[in-house]
Amino acid sequence: xxxxxxxxxxxxxxxxxxxxxxxxxxxxxxQLCDGGSDLIQLRAKNATPDEVRRMAEKILPVTRRAGxxxxxxxxxxxxxxxxxxxxxxxxxxxxxxxxxxxDQLKTQNSKLKIGLSTHAxxxxxxxxxxxxxxxxxxxxxxxxxKPTAKPVTLEYARWAKANSTVPWFAIGGVNLQTLxxxxxxxxxxxxxxxxxxxxxxxxxxxxxFRRHLDSTA
Numbered sequence: 096x097x098x099x100x101x102x103x104x105x106x107x108x109x110x111x112x113x114x115x116x117x118x119x120x121x122x123x124x125x126q127l128c129d130g131g132s133d134l135i136q137l138r139a140k141n142a143t144p145d146e147v148r149r150m151a152e153k154i155l156p157v158t159r160r161a162g163x164x165x166x167x168x169x170x171x172x173x174x175x176x177x178x179x180x181x182x183x184x185x186x187x188x189x190x191x192x193x194x195x196x197x198d199q200l201k202t203q204n205s206k207l208k209i210g211l212s213t214h215a216x217x218x219x220x221x222x223x224x225x226x227x228x229x230x231x232x233x234x235x236x237x238x239x240x241k242p243t244a245k246p247v248t249l250e251y252a253r254w255a256k257a258n259s260t261v262p263w264f265a266i267g268g269v270n271l272q273t274l275x276x277x278x279x280x281x282x283x284x285x286x287x288x289x290x291x292x293x294x295x296x297x298x299x300x301x302x303x304f305r306r307h308l309d310s311t312a
Contacts, residue, residue, distance in 0.1 A: 098164050098180055101208060101229055104133035105308045107166075107264050107286045108301065110154060112139040114292035121153040123297060128161035130301025136166035136183060136286075148173050155179065166210065171200060174207060181228070183210040186218055189225070197226040214247055216254050223260055230259060231286060234267020235277060238289070249280050256281030271303060278311050 108127050110120050120137070127135050135158055139147050147170050155177060158165040164180035167173055174182035182200070189211055194200065197209040208228035213219040222230050232255045237246050246267065255263045265277050266286035277285060287304060294300035 098159075098162055099133055101134070101164065101181075101262055104164070104262070105284050106131065106133045106301065106304055107136065107284065108132050108291045109136045109138050109168075109286070109288045110150075111136075111288050111292060112142060112150075114289055116292075119153075120150045121157055123292070124154040124157045126297035127291070127301060128157060128163055130291075130298035131305040132163060132301055134164040134166060134181070136168055138168040138288075140169075144170060144173065148177070151177050151179065164208075175202065175205070180206070181208045181210055183212070183231070185212045186214070186222075190221065195225060197228070214245075215251070216258070219255065219259065219263075227261060229262040229264065230255075231264050231266045232259075232282075233265060233286070235265050236268025236273055238268040249276060252277060252280035252282050271307070274304065274307050278307065283308070283311065 110123050110127070115123060124135055137147070137151055137154055139150060151167060151173055155165055166181040166183050167179045168183045169188060171182050200209055201207055210229045210231060211222040211225070211227040212231045213222050214233070219230055232247070232251055234246055235249060235252060252265050262284060264284040264286045265282040269277055269285050269287050270290035291297055291300045
């Protein structure tokens with residue numbers, strides 16, 4: 096099945112091991128697909144590379160059947176090895192590691208795309224100059240997912256709407272109560288973690304976000 100182009104992706108939830116609540120990663124991925132997700136990130140901050148690889152190996156067939164790109168957080172080599180569509184890196188994982196352009200991470204004939212986290216306009220400018228395929232903007236609001244991160248506020252989302260030349264996703268504290276305020280900035284792509292993974296029905300939670308996004312398309 097053809098994988099959905101990044102430019103067409105709006106709803107971007109995670110399989111985050113901090114919120115699995117005993118569920119298998121591939122089960123959660125299937126629920127996210129069933130709910131209408133456009134791309135899915137595997138984020139496993141406290142897992143070993145071998146554990147991340149095993150989880151990714153089980154999730155990838157699920158996302159491939161649905162035609163949804165799989166994003167591997169942090170682990171570039173695993174993304175390359177398994178043929179995942181996207182790798183997402185933080186500022187420290189990319190720039191502090193000495194990289195200046197995403198082409199440095201792509202092997203010959205590789206279709207791997209690179210997404211970068213940004214927390215301020217200067218970081219976004221730097222990520223855009225580095226050729227990021229998309230950027231994450233956040234955290235917009237305070238979030239338990241990253242409790243020490245200072246919110247960048249809706250103002251940064253408005254800046255991204257006016258200045259980003261690649262797809263950008265608002266992330267951080269995005270839930271059904273804050274979504275309308277996020278969309279009012281002009282944002283049309285969102286990352287959602289705990290608001291979906293903590294819901295009693297993951298697929299239904301995705302559908303509710305999907306309805307909001309579709310109504311503003």
